[in-house]
Amino acid sequence: MIILLKRSFCLLLLLTIFTGALQAQDPVFSQFYSSPLSVNPALAGNGSADWRLIINRRSQWFASGVDPFNTTSVSFDGKLFKQKDKETNYIGGGLMFMQDYGMSGAYKNNSFHGILSSHVAIDENDYHGLSIGLAATYTNLIIDYTQLSFSSQLASSGFNRALPTNEAYLSTVKPYVSMAAGITYTYTDESSNFDVGVAGYRFMKTRRSALNDSTQLDPPHYNFHADYQAFLSDRLAFNANAVYIVQNSQNFYSLGVNLGHILDDSETPTVFNTGLWYRSNDAVIPYLGLMYRSLQLGLTYDVTLSSSKNSLGSMKTFEFSLILRSPQKVAHAIPCPWK
DSSP, X not given: OHHHHHHHHHHHHHXXXXXXXXXXXXXXXTTGGGOGGGTOGXXXXXXXXXXXXEEEEEEEESSTTSOOEEEEXXXXXXXXXXXXXXXXXXXXXXXXEEEEEEGGGTEEEEEEEEEXXXXXXXXXXXXXXXXXXXXXXXXXXEEOGGGOOOGGGEETTEEOTTSXXXXXXXXXXXXXXXXXXXXXXXXXXXXXXXXXXXXXXXXXXXXXXXXXXXXXXXXXXXXXEEEEEEEEETTEEEEEEEEEEEETXXXXXXXXXXXXXXXXXXXXXXXXXXXXXXXXXXXXXXXXXXXXXXXXXXXXXXXXXXXXXXXXXXXXXXXEEEEEEOOOOOTTOOXXXXX
């Protein structure tokens, strides 16, 4: 009976993915600030480091005994070329792999991103800067029907996957290539930094269906984002970050603040981060992080609001991030989880 319930839940989840109206059809991390390449291609190479390697891992599940739905991204970006007489002008680039993985591998959504960006200072003192970015994405969705059970496969001894599903319209989902573009304005001085930008993904609606349904499309989506960093004292850095996402009339925002507690006086200090984010009508997200030299770790847990709970209960979500930056000294750098 337990096995039957698990299989029924998996099939229901699969159908929900393809027929339901989801709040965000693209992966959106709770720690979106630790996944800059998924927010705006113009952010490739952004920050004080010459390069950075970022790994994000999110696990979501409704109940014990049900396999979690995992989202993983691995990205590498940096400054490819710097102007010799003005290093604040640079060409950036990056690569990112992202995967949604669920139902013990029956559902896999893979995307590969190649990104180029350019940043130029627009004043003599290098306080104001402008970045633009372009990205190309290859997306491939794989559904392994041999791992799923259907009512027509139910016999007296249980599910027999060797029997036909009798689902005439099930098919593979064709991969596709899409484009993204973004722009970011930056203001930086010795004690603060401010960024604001907008990015668009999949400007052309793309058919994406496992049911041969021409009305099921991957719609374009747009990200509007901003962040601010400043020193409150010699031992305390303040960071704020927000993103507003528009996709297929399903709009939501996430915003929050982080305090970086500087623990020593070295050129690359150890920083203990504590933060709190709010995702509209969905969750409150506490954040704990540690920055040690070139390595940064972050952990969040989504505390679901009562209005977001359903008959299955609240979604449980843990998220982990790891950022490794190039080791170097940068004057006036403000310790920040997303720089």
